Amino acid sequence: MSNLVLYRKYRPLNFAQVVNQEHIKTTLSNAVANNRVGHAYLFTGPRGVGKTTLARIFARAINCKNRKASEPCNECATCKPFLDGTSLDLLEIDAASHTGVENVRELIDHLQFSPTAATFKVIIIDEVHMLSKAAFNALLKTLEEPPAHAVFILATTEINKVPVTIISRTQRFDFKKVSIADLAKLLKFVAHDNKIEITDGALMEIAAAADGSFRDGLSLLDQVINYSDGKVTEEFVEQVFGLTGVVTLSQFLDLIIQNKTQEAVEFISKLSFGGRDLYQFEKDFLEYLRKVLLRKIGVAAEFGFTKDVEGNIKQQADSLTQVRLLEIIRIFQKAETEIKWATIQSLPLELAAVEATQEEEDLTTTASSSNEVVTTKQSIPTTDRHATAKLDADQTVARDGSSGLSVITNAWPQILEKIKDYNHSLVSSLKLAQPGGITGKELVLIFPYKFHADVIEARKNRIIVDQVIEEVTGLKLMVKPILQKDFNGTIEKKDELVESALKILGGEVEQ
Ligand SMILES: [Zn+2]
Structure with a gap:
């Protein structure tokens, strides 16, 4: 996503402005307030949820000359250069483009000198899982005996690729995805602040499409604003991004639940003729099914949708047995991989619709692709x-x-x-x-x-x-x-x- 104007403009500058990640905010600001700063932190979680943002706030907070409680002033002689990126005491590297051991050695050399203006030298390594093995080893040595003034903040989206030896030397914080409701709220604030007319439904669509990422949410809002010349509606958002709105997805699932094979297949043809990206539709539908599943097993209380939509999801979850729901999900998941290679793009979806609308008793499908269903039915006797x-x-x-x-x-x-x-x-x-x-x-x-x-x-x-x-x-x-x-x-x-x-x-x- 290239459009980052709003993201930069609305990036939080202190702990209080960070939405979500409550427990992380509290732990970090307590550490600042009590002067209990550790030498190494590990921030893990999906992209765009505020890992680097919090790392920078923390870096300023522990060095600020003018701190109020745990918040950095963002004005003083240490805060300013940290914010402008001109301080020698804050080093940020992106491990994705600096994977080598020489990059880490450079950082470590730099650490030998005391901070110039700040109390701590802070080193933020983004996407730390990308470091080479040799680089990790060099880093590990420093983490084992860090200079007193050094603070490492390692950030990663793929914790499973970070060596356990490194993880065990750090204080680990697991960042959560931002909920659709929270994200929609933030987007609403930004939209109002910029005098943009936008419906709640449109905000919800954008929040859902951003999949828990602030950065993506603000970047999508940016794009929508650039395209629109008037009030932004749900339909408009769907058009711009080729998304399928939650209402449409819900209608499609209703057809499946009611075993309306013909209507379900027609539904897909209509989407296809309407020029809709069927792969995107497939992904959106799976995400919708996931929500129904979460509701079914009682995991999520709210998705941040409107009351009508929430009500529909609950009704659908109630009307399906768990077994049937899992079956539907598997059928459409299979279609997702097939659709990429299909010569007729709508075919895997149509087959999935046919398969998913069979009466439960009829379904003998254990085949690993939809077109094998027929053979399966013939080869498995229906008797004992x-x-x-x-x-x-x-x-x-x-x-x-x-x-x-x-x-x-x-x-x-x-x-x-x-x-x-x-x-x-x-x-x-x-x-x-x-x-x-x-x-x-x-x-x-x-x-x-x-x-x-x-x-x-x-x-x-x-x-x-x-x-x-x-x-x-x-x-x-x-x-x-x-x-x-x-x-x-x-x-x-x-x-x-x-x-x-x-x-x-x-x-x-x-x-
Ligand atoms: Zn300050």
């Missing part, structure tokens, strides 16, 4: 799957069945580990299972007990297992739970499948 799942000797074993099986077997511990992330209790059932073989696109899992087979048989669980298998091995397979006793029944046929299964089970042929 345990009874019919008995391995049939006539069933063709895929040519690469045994090599696929060894991939699965080798990766099995890893697959179980990963499934834990999704659903801890699933693993206890799966631990008793053994991969038995691959026929066509089905991976046979052999279970000693019906109870555990039934757990994996449940559609929502099968989907998780299928997904993780694909993530870990790259193989698109559908798990097919089968009971050991049924499986043993085919042993005398001694086909390739059974042999490889026996190898894993360490079993013998009982006759």
Whole structure:
């Protein structure tokens, strides 16, 4: 986002002006007030939520000659050069463009000298996760024995890429995304301050599009102002950014909930003919579904939408079972990856709409892409799957069945580990299972007990297992739970499948 005029103009200059991040503000300003300044801080969180802004306020506050309580005066001989960027005691580097060890060494050399005017030399390293390994090592040495006058503030959007050794030397602060409501409030203030006529709906659209980032919110507002010559409305904002408004998204979900296949597909055609960016629509719809899910599981109390919209979201959350909602989300998530590569851009969305509007009982979809649904339906018997799942000797074993099986077997511990992330209790059932073989696109899992087979048989669980298998091995397979006793029944046929299964089970042929 290049438009940063408003962002610069409205950047907070003291703790009080910072909206959101309350606990961080309080901790930092207490540290200032009590003169308990640490040597290293780590600010982590999404982009545009005020990490650098707070770092700079803190840098001025600990050095200000004229401090009031914990707030910097922004006028004195240390504050001014800190604000202008002319002080030798404030060093800011962007690790994204200064990744090398020599950059860090330069900083450390600079630290050997006492501050010129300030009490502390403050070093802000933005996007610190981008530093090279050697650079991190050099930094670590300094963090282990920092000069008394040194204060490091490290900022990152990707904490998982920062070495634990570094993290453990710092005081860590986790910055939150800004809520739509808070962001809309701030945007409203800025709009009024600039005498811009804008509706609440439009402010909400911009806040939602900014996805929790002040910087993006103000930059989007900037763009809207540049385009408009009059009152800014919700529709106008949607047009400028190619966004789909929350009302439209809500209507689409209603069609899905009511299983109105034809209308849902027509809805997409209309968007497509209207020149709407379908990929953007897809992303917006997923974000909307996420909100419905959060409401369903009772995580978020308010999204900052108007009462009508909030009411709709609640109603939709109430009318869907959690299983169905998760299913819809998965279907549209799948479409998101497909839409980028599709020759007919609307097709993945249309397929998703068809799939998502089937009656729940109809949905046997565990396929990993929408166009496989048809095959899935044919290959999975609708009657008791345990009874019919008995391995049939006539069933063709895929040519690469045994090599696929060894991939699965080798990766099995890893697959179980990963499934834990999704659903801890699933693993206890799966631990008793053994991969038995691959026929066509089905991976046979052999279970000693019906109870555990039934757990994996449940559609929502099968989907998780299928997904993780694909993530870990790259193989698109559908798990097919089968009971050991049924499986043993085919042993005398001694086909390739059974042999490889026996190898894993360490079993013998009982006759
Ligand atoms: Zn000052």
